[in-house]
Amino acid sequence: MSSFPTQAGGVPILFLKEGSNRSRGKDAQHNNITAAKVVAESVRSSLGPKGMDKMLVDSFGDVTITSDGRTILDEMDIQHPAGKMLVEVAKTQDNEAGDGTTSAVIIAGELLNKAEELTNKNIHPTIIIDGYRMAAEKALETLEKIAIPVDLKSSDYLKKAATTSMGSKIVSEYKEFLADIVVKAMLEVAEKKDGTYKVDIDDVKVEKKTGESLKDTSLINGIVLDKEIVHSGMPKRIEKVKIALLDASLEIEKTELDAKINIESPDQIEAFLQQEETMLKDMTDKILASGANVVVCQKGIDDMAQHFLSRKGIIAIRRAKKSDMEKLAKATGGKIVSSLNDISAADLGYAALVEERRIGDDKMTFIEGCKNPKAVTILIRAGSQRMTAEAERSIHDALCVVRDLIQEPKIVAGGSAPEMEMANALRKFAETMPGREQLAVKVFAEALESIAVTLAENAGVDPINIISELRSRHEKGETWAGIEVITGKVQDMSKADIFEPLSVKKQIIKSANEAASMILKIDDVIASGKTKGPPTPPGGGMGGMGGYPGMGE
Ligand SMILES: Nc1ncnc2c1ncn2[C@@H]1O[C@H](COP(=O)(O)OP(=O)(O)OP(=O)(O)O)[C@@H](O)[C@H]1O
Ligand SMILES: [Mg+2]
Numbered sequence: 001m002s003s004f005p006t007q008a009g010g011v012p013i014l015f016l017k018e019g020s021n022r023s024r025g026k027d028a029q030h031n032n033i034t035a036a037k038v039v040a041e042s043v044r045s046s047l048g049p050k051g052m053d054k055m056l057v058d059s060f061g062d063v064t065i066t067s068d069g070r071t072i073l074d075e076m077d078i079q080h081p082a083g084k085m086l087v088e089v090a091k092t093q094d095n096e097a098g099d100g101t102t103s104a105v106i107i108a109g110e111l112l113n114k115a116e117e118l119t120n121k122n123i124h125p126t127i128i129i130d131g132y133r134m135a136a137e138k139a140l141e142t143l144e145k146i147a148i149p150v151d152l153k154s155s156d157y158l159k160k161a162a163t164t165s166m167g168s169k170i171v172s173e174y175k176e177f178l179a180d181i182v183v184k185a186m187l188e189v190a191e192k193k194d195g196t197y198k199v200d201i202d203d204v205k206v207e208k209k210t211g212e213s214l215k216d217t218s219l220i221n222g223i224v225l226d227k228e229i230v231h232s233g234m235p236k237r238i239e240k241v242k243i244a245l246l247d248a249s250l251e252i253e254k255t256e257l258d259a260k261i262n263i264e265s266p267d268q269i270e271a272f273l274q275q276e277e278t279m280l281k282d283m284t285d286k287i288l289a290s291g292a293n294v295v296v297c298q299k300g301i302d303d304m305a306q307h308f309l310s311r312k313g314i315i316a317i318r319r320a321k322k323s324d325m326e327k328l329a330k331a332t333g334g335k336i337v338s339s340l341n342d343i344s345a346a347d348l349g350y351a352a353l354v355e356e357r358r359i360g361d362d363k364m365t366f367i368e369g370c371k372n373p374k375a376v377t378i379l380i381r382a383g384s385q386r387m388t389a390e391a392e393r394s395i396h397d398a399l400c401v402v403r404d405l406i407q408e409p410k411i412v413a414g415g416s417a418p419e420m421e422m423a424n425a426l427r428k429f430a431e432t433m434p435g436r437e438q439l440a441v442k443v444f445a446e447a448l449e450s451i452a453v454t455l456a457e458n459a460g461v462d463p464i465n466i467i468s469e470l471r472s473r474h475e476k477g478e479t480w481a482g483i484e485v486i487t488g489k490v491q492d493m494s495k496a497d498i499f500e501p502l503s504v505k506k507q508i509i510k511s512a513n514e515a516a517s518m519i520l521k522i523d524d525v526i527a528s529g530k531t532k533g534p535p536t537p538p539g540g541g542m543g544g545m546g547g548y549p550g551m552g553e
Pocket of ligand 2: 100101168397
């Protein structure tokens, strides 16, 4: 490789392991930017309600159909290190705001694309990074300025934002119906403290069961467990329930040691079995003594123990998930007990009703009317497993959007109106700047406009006409002029009821700028060669970078 230093005699000094790859300076930047652009390109066509969906097949042949930016990138199993950084953008965006992942990745890709044009004109990356930072600050300031405060007393805007978020998903046909459920669920679990609201989306449990259709999705006031009652002799329904939550098994523990027992007479076998039965009986007696009439156990329940419990008319559920146990503890006010010796009446939780119901081909257990009413479950129904999975992702996005709005009650209209408004402000801001950073601020504005371009492209209308119309209308002061993709026309988006939380938009700018700057700062990529040893699993490690086109071979 030419970039390695050589001694006077022309003998290269090797300071990297054989097989290592190194690319530096413009080469390294070009490779990274190209990889990031390819990643951004791959999600472009799925932006907005007219965006297309992707079918992703993993190494086991499992198929996912989605239009969710984060899911697409996660499933694509990207290996190029710079490409991976864009996947990180989607993850950050998803964790912080829950929606806007596709937008963040598209803008990050475009920021890098434009930066490359500037570096080709010999503008140093640090100047671009500085310019981008100033532009991002200005853009955020503009967003704050145009955002509309909403009053949470009416849930109108919450519903509009949830509907917008689901409008760009496969479930959009039922967006209004699902948005209603999402908003109701979130308002149910929101807590008001000193004038501000606090919500945790984990308080909304989401369960899915294939069968029926999306419009049979329902909101249940309580917790639904994807479990059936263990024994057919147990009641299917109990009211005024006292629940014991156990993190201990109702089985005879097998010893770690291999022990042999020599039995010499039938009496001894009898005594041995009797002993086991007594131990199990003891365990169930302890539960009975606490006053519980429902037992939810995180571990197993022996057949004999099931029998004892059923004889006493107690409902038992086994192998509940840890996360469900925690939710149950919170909802019913019970304590998770890890040793049967400790269980007492004070540990029990309370619910008005426990009932097993048949849902599709399966049975699920409903725990309703809990002591703490801030526990709800959304039970998703849809015709196929792929649809329930996509519905779950879309509902997750919508729950996040509603949470964002409850925590920071400010909205902006969508359809690229805020991006165009920011771009407009940035162009004016650039005029006031003396140095070369002004060029970076100008291209930042163009990168923001890529959202309008992409929405137009996906709607099948000419982006050039749209952009010029949008620019001139924003120049004239029409803050909410955007492209309505259903009609394909420019219009006031606040009148089209397309609203998004301010915090999602802010996070898009932050995540995109951070990733672009981080990639721009890199001028040296050193990748160690493949180690001889166990082969890297597919998708694991970056040892195989030599295999990627453009990785400095
Ligand atoms: N009817 C509409 N007309 C125009 N634009 C719309 C409309 N509905 C939604 N949008 C816009 O579509 C964009 C959102 O698209 P989408 O949900 O596919 O991507 P995302 O939110 O960036 O990422 P993801 O949802 O995958 O996390 C936003 O800019 C939003 O304003
Ligand atoms: Mg979205």
